Amino acid sequence: xxxxxxxxxxxxxxxxxxxxxxxxxxxxxxxxxxxxxxxxxxxxxxxxxxxxxxxxxxxxxxxxxxxxxxxxxxxxxxxxxxxxxxxxxxxxxxxxxxxxxxxxxxxxxxxxxxxxxxxxxxxxxxxxxxxxxxxxxxxxxxxxxxxxxxxxxxxxxxxxxxxxxxxxxxxxxxxxxxxxxxxxxxxxxxxxxxxxxxxxxxxxxxxxxxxxxxxxxxxxxxxxxxxxxxxxxxxxxxxxxxxxxxxxxxxxxxxxxxxxxxxxxxxxxxxxxxxxxxxxxxxxxxxxxxxxxxxxxxxxxxxxxxxxxxxxxxxxxxxxxxxxxxxxxxxxxxxxxxxxxxxxxxxxxxxxxxxxxxxxxxxxxxxxxxxxxxxxxxxxxx
Amino acid sequence: xxxxxxxxxxxxxxxxxxxxxxxxxxxxxxxxxxxxxxxxxxxxxxxxxxxxxxxxxxxxxxxxxxxxxxxxxxxxxxxxxxxxxxxxxxxxxxxxxxxxxxxxxxxxxxxxxxxxxxxxxxxxxxxxxxxxxxxxxxxxxxxxxxxxxxxxxxxxxxxxxxxxxxxxxxxxxxxxxxxxxxxxxxxxxxxxxxxxxxxxxxxxxxxxxxxxxxxxxxxxxxxxxxxxxxxxxxxxxxxxxxxxxxxxxxxxxxxxxxxxxxxxxxxxxxxxxxxxxxxxxxxxxxxxxxxxxxxxxxxxxxxxxxxxxxxxxxxxxxxxxxxxxxxxxxxxxxxxxxxxxxxxxxxxxxxxxxxxxxxxxxxxxxxxxxxxxxxxxxxxxx
Numbered sequence: 001x002x003x004x005x006x007x008x009x010x011x012x013x014x015x016x017x018x019x020x021x022x023x024x025x026x027x028x029x030x031x032x033x034x035x036x037x038x039x040x041x042x043x044x045x046x047x048x049x050x051x052x053x054x055x056x057x058x059x060x061x062x063x064x065x066x067x068x069x070x071x072x073x074x075x076x077x078x079x080x081x082x083x084x085x086x087x088x089x090x091x092x093x094x095x096x097x098x099x100x101x102x103x104x105x106x107x108x109x110x111x112x113x114x115x116x117x118x119x120x121x122x123x124x125x126x127x128x129x130x131x132x133x134x135x136x137x138x139x140x141x142x143x144x145x146x147x148x149x150x151x152x153x154x155x156x157x158x159x160x161x162x163x164x165x166x167x168x169x170x171x172x173x174x175x176x177x178x179x180x181x182x183x184x185x186x187x188x189x190x191x192x193x194x195x196x197x198x199x200x201x202x203x204x205x206x207x208x209x210x211x212x213x214x215x216x217x218x219x220x221x222x223x224x225x226x227x228x229x230x231x232x233x234x235x236x237x238x239x240x241x242x243x244x245x246x247x248x249x250x251x252x253x254x255x256x257x258x259x260x261x262x263x264x265x266x267x268x269x270x271x272x273x274x275x276x277x278x279x280x281x282x283x284x285x286x287x288x289x290x291x292x293x294x295x296x297x298x299x300x301x302x303x304x305x306x307x308x309x310x311x312x313x314x315x316x317x318x319x320x321x322x323x324x325x326x327x328x329x330x331x332x333x334x335x336x337x338x339x340x341x342x343x344x345x346x347x348x349x350x351x352x353x354x355x356x357x358x359x360x361x362x363x364x365x366x367x368x369x370x371x372x373x374x375x376x377x378x379x380x381x382x
Numbered sequence: 383x384x385x386x387x388x389x390x391x392x393x394x395x396x397x398x399x400x401x402x403x404x405x406x407x408x409x410x411x412x413x414x415x416x417x418x419x420x421x422x423x424x425x426x427x428x429x430x431x432x433x434x435x436x437x438x439x440x441x442x443x444x445x446x447x448x449x450x451x452x453x454x455x456x457x458x459x460x461x462x463x464x465x466x467x468x469x470x471x472x473x474x475x476x477x478x479x480x481x482x483x484x485x486x487x488x489x490x491x492x493x494x495x496x497x498x499x500x501x502x503x504x505x506x507x508x509x510x511x512x513x514x515x516x517x518x519x520x521x522x523x524x525x526x527x528x529x530x531x532x533x534x535x536x537x538x539x540x541x542x543x544x545x546x547x548x549x550x551x552x553x554x555x556x557x558x559x560x561x562x563x564x565x566x567x568x569x570x571x572x573x574x575x576x577x578x579x580x581x582x583x584x585x586x587x588x589x590x591x592x593x594x595x596x597x598x599x600x601x602x603x604x605x606x607x608x609x610x611x612x613x614x615x616x617x618x619x620x621x622x623x624x625x626x627x628x629x630x631x632x633x634x635x636x637x638x639x640x641x642x643x644x645x646x647x648x649x650x651x652x653x654x655x656x657x658x659x660x661x662x663x664x665x666x667x668x669x670x671x672x673x674x675x676x677x678x679x680x681x682x683x684x685x686x687x688x689x690x691x692x693x694x695x696x697x698x699x700x701x702x703x704x705x706x707x708x709x710x711x712x713x714x715x716x717x718x719x720x721x722x723x724x725x726x727x728x729x730x731x732x733x734x735x736x737x738x739x740x741x742x743x744x745x746x747x748x749x750x751x752x753x754x755x756x757x758x759x760x761x762x763x764x
Contacts, residue, residue, distance in 0.1 A: 007455040008657040012418050014446045014650065016425050018434045031429015036394050041423045041647070043398050047413015047603030047610050052400045052729065064396045073389040087469040087611060090640040098505070103485065115632045116641050122629055123480070123637045221429030221646055228429050228646025229469060229611075247504055250497045255505045258472040259498050264603055264610025265423070266648070268396065275390040347434065 018347045022368045025348030026171065026315045029362035030203050030223035033269060037225055040272035044265045051263060056252035058260035058267075059084060069271050077278065078216050079207030080234035082244065084254075085262045085270065089198040089219040090116035092233035095256040096194055096215050097124040097163060099243045106153045106161035108191070110141045110177070112170035117196060129153050129161070137306045137319075139173045141166070143181035150189045165194040166213075168206070172358055173307030174199070174315030183212030192239060198222050199315055201232065202277050203362060204284040208234055215239070220266065225273035230266040280363075287314050290369060291361045297373040301380050314362035322380055324355035337379065344375045400729045404750045407730030408553065408697045411744035412585050412605035415651060419607055422654035426647045433645060438634035440642035440649075441466060451653050459660065460598050461589030462616035464626065466636075467644045467652065471580040471601040472498035474615035477638040478576055478597050479506040479545060481625045488535045488543035490573070492523045492559070494552035499578060511535050511543070519688045519701075521555045523548070525563035532571050547576040548595075550588070554740055555689030556581070556697030565594030574621060580604050581697055583614065584659050585744060586666040590616055597621070602648065607655035612648040662745075669696050672751060673743045679755040683762050696744035704762055706737035719761065726757045 023029070033041070044050060044064075053063040059070040074083040086092045093116065097107065103125040109117055111130040121128050129152060131145035146164060153161045164186045169176045179195060186193040192214035200206045201218025202225070208216040214236045221228030235243045244254045253259035262270075291314045295305045302322040305311060323337055330336035338351040349357045361369060405411070415423070426432060426446075435445040441452040456465040468474045475498065479489065485507040491499055493512040503510050511534060513527040528546060535543045546568045551558045561577060568575040574596035582588045583600030584607070590598040596618045603610030617625045626636045635641035644652075673696045677687045684704040687693060705719055712718035720733040731739045743751060 004455055004458045004660060007450060007458075008660060010447050011451060011455070011653040011656045013421060014425070014653065016431055016434070017445070019425070023434075025434065027430045027433050028428065031431075033427050033429075038424065038427060039395060041427045041609075042420070043396070043401070045415050045420060045423045045609045045651070046410065047415075047608060048409045049398055049413075051409050052398070052405075052407065053733075063399070065392050068389060069393060073386055073393070076386045076389075087473070087643075088640075088645075091469070094640060115629075115635060118631050119629045119635055119637055119641050122631070123640060226429060227423075227427045227648075229644060229648065247497075247501045249500050249504070253497060253501055255501055258470075258476060258505060259501050261469075262611060263470070264648070266609075266611065266646070269427070271393040271396065274393045278386060278390060351435075 021345045021347040022364065022372060023347045024359040024361065024364065024372060026199070026358055026360035027222065028348060029314065029360040029364070030199070030225065031221040031228065032225060032363065033227060034225050034273040034276045036272040036276070037227065037269035040268040041227055041265050044268040048263060049265065050268060058263055060252070064268065064271070066267060066271070069274070073274065074232060075234065078201065078218070078232065078234040079209045080216055081237040082240040083232060083234045084244070084257060085267055086231040086233050086257070087261050088229040088231040089196065089217045089222065090120055090231070091261070092217040092231045093117055093165070093194065093196065094120040094123055095233060096235070096243055097121055097126060099245065099256045100192070100239065101126055101162045106157055106159070107163045107165065108146065108149045108153060108161045109165040110167050110170070112139060112141055112172065112175070113165060113167045114171050114196065114198065117165055117167065127157070137304070139175060139307055141175065141177040143178045143185055146182050146185045150186070150191060160189050160191055162191070163194060164191045165196060167196045168200050169313045169315060171199060171315065173317045174311065174313035175308045176312050179211045179213065187212070199313070203281065203287070203314070205281050208236070220270045224270055224277050226270035227266055230262040230270055287362060288312055290314070290364070290366065291316060294361050294369050294373065298376060301376055314360045315358065316360070317356065317358045319356055320354060327354040340379045341375060344371070346372055346375055403727045403729040404746065404754060405729045406741040406743065406746065406754060408581070408740055408742035409604065410730060411696065411742040411746070412581070412607065413603040413610065414607060414745065415609060416607050416655040416658045418654040418658070419609065419651040422650040423609060423647050426650040430645060431647065432650060439636070440645055442634070446650065446653070448649060448653070451656070455656065456614060457616065460583065460600070460614065460616035461591045462598055463619040464622040465614060465616045466626070466639060467649055468613040468615050468639070469643050470611040470613040471578065471599045471604065472502055473643070474599040474613045475499055475547070475576065475578065476502040476505055477615060478617070478625060479503055479508060481627065481638045482574070482621065483508055483544045488539055488541070489545045489547065490528065490531045490535060490543045491547040492549050492552070494521060494523055494554065494557070495547060495549045496553050496578065496580065499547055499549065509539070519686070521557060521689055523557065523559040525560045525567055528564050528567045532568070532573060542571050542573055545576060546573045547578060549578045550582050551695045551697060553581060553697065555699045556693065556695035557689045558694050561593045561595065569594070581695070585663065585669070585696070587663050590618070602652045606652055606659050608652035609648055612644040612652055669744060670694055672696070672746070672748065673698060676743050676751050676755065680758060683758055696742045697740065698742070699738065699740045701738055702736060709736040722761045723757060726753070728754055728757055
């Protein structure tokens with residue numbers, strides 16, 4: 001350990017250089033803390049602060065009111081029978097997959113699924129079969145694809161897949177597939193369906209029962225104005241005994257939760273933001289309107305928005321041949337767009353991208369959206 | 383969702399009632415944030431703040447300097463070849479157990495192991511055989527017990543266990559078993575050994591190589607002055623390929639980490655506190671001295687400290703027949719001790735306990751320890 005000291009100085013007081021920018025990174029928009037969550041961070045920052053009055057398990061804590069959040073507010077918000085908090089949407093997905101399957105079972109998921117859905121299935125040692133999307137320019141996941149893919153699994157393995165998953169919306173194109181129809185198809189084959197709502201739960205109204213899904217997954221740091229990592233997990237009554245099975249040696253502790261999950265300030269920021277998060281889902285129409293306006297403005301500058309059109313979500317993917325063309329001769333090459341935006345205090349499009357990129361307009365004011373549109377206009381028409 | 387509004391008001395601005403108390407809960411002492419960590423919380427509180435400049439995986443992030451923390455500072459601190467951050471010590475243990483074993487394999491662990499070690503093994507679908515401790519009053523885990531228990535597994539199953547685990551120290555008595563000897567015994571049987579250092583890593587000097595263990599696990603919120611949930615995981619080179627296997631579909635992402643783990647303010651508080659955490663492990667002798675002084679004072683009042691004697695750790699378990707006796711007639715019954723301490727702004731002994739309880743003196747100033755001793759004196763000798 002003697003040679004450790006050389007590394008220590010750099011860890012002490014690190015600033016976030018993107019503070020004060022307009023951040024249009026899809027990862028960042030829905031996780032910006034409310035003022036209430038910022039106060040909760042300071043109040044509950046110490047390691048295990050929420051455990052001062054623990055009666056045996058995280059979801060049972062009455063002071064602070066975590067029990068009421070997990071067992072009363074959250075199931076209503078998700079439209080499902082039972083809910084828990086986890087260490088993130090991917091941890092929710094793994095908990096479902098691991099508890100519901102045996103090694104070597106099959107899962108069907110959409111080709112547009114987040115990488116972490118694939119990795120969770122790999123960790124659960126499942127075989128994966130993907131429902132293809134329609135490719136450029138729409139990248140649609142069609143409900144009928146689930147029937148075809150389930151049939152394929154049956155042909156190859158002799159059995160139905162144990163689970164299916166649909167991403168709502170996907171993290172690239174912001175497409176919202178027809179989940180009701182997908183759920184109906186999966187249930188015809190007796191396959192329970194997971195809804196990955198990492199980009200919807202906390203941004204827009206989502207109700208598991210109305211959509212007909214058996215499991216619902218959300219992300220606190222992605223879409224519920226919470227400090228990460230934290231996720232939510234909803235399970236229908238039919239499967240809750242299996243997913244939330246208790247330890248034979250420690251009766252208060254659930255095996256898939258490893259006893260307790262988001263045991264710190266993360267859950268307190270989720271609670272603190274929750275009233276505003278509920279409220280903002282009631283104004284989703286305004287977000288969609290902003291996204292469509294922004295898309296039309298960028299298309300007016302020669303960019304092409306891929307995915308659903310008209311668009312129904314703040315997460316959008318653009319093809320920008322005009323910017324790619326400019327990058328061929330621009331100072332900075334393919335980094336020119338990043339630099340030009342940075343000079344205008346706009347962050348969130350990955351450095352080096354010009355031809356294709358994604359962004360989000362969620363919670364960005366119309367003024368700031370106009371600033372972003374003007375920036376693209378100035379860059380394209382200098 | 384319409385009936386959700388009734389629950390919202392209570393989540394908005396919740397205060398922590400134990401702020402300002404002397405908190406001697408063993409869970410709480412090592413997770414109290416440094417000033418630097420408090421500043422980091424505010425700076426990096428937003429959901430996915432650390433991912434503004436992500437090159438593909440958490441451990442590869444250069445801005446902020448997470449790469450250097452995980453790949454340079456942390457392995458040196460733990461005395462091991464490869465390290466990662468996880469969502470907690472239990473998640474570290476599960477990642478090891480899950481990647482190293484198949485369903486139905488055997489693990490040997492100490493009877494004094496934390497409940498989460500048992501639950502992690504249950505989640506990994508392992509058979510568990512415990513090394514008994516010596517019982518009251520010492521509750522020692524003897525190294526030779528590992529040989530006996532491994533032999534038992536061989537007799538019952540025909541094979542050596544796949545893994546062994548030792549808790550250093552255990553969370554009840556604060557006992558430090560002879561890990562070097564236990565490691566030597568396990569290795570005679572070719573059984574790799576996990577050190578659960580949730581109460582040692584970040585409090586006292588611990589070096590995996592010197593102790594001879596193959597895996598080391600620590601807790602950020604329990605012992606590294608970090609906001610939870612966050613843990614650390616160290617793996618020797620021999621097993622790192624297996625534990626940190628990459629996804630076949632997503633080459634930057636490690637399967638057992640589900641891609642990325644402590645992806646938020648939790649890791650930034652760990653970084654911010656790290657220089658002071660390293661420093662405090664160098665003054666461990668002062669902590670042991672305080673613990674012994676405190677133990678002797680309480681024994682002078684008729685309490686009996688169980689476990690190692692003289693004691694070598696801040697976590698201590700007391701038998702208090704005198705307080706139990708008083709509770710039989712006291713106002714408040716078995717809650718009298720909790721109330722008496724609360725009236726003196728001392729928190730951390732579970733409400734309702736009088737006969738047996740644990741506490742920690744870690745990082746409590748000598749002045750505050752004297753306040754606690756005086757409180758016990760006043761309560762016992764009113």
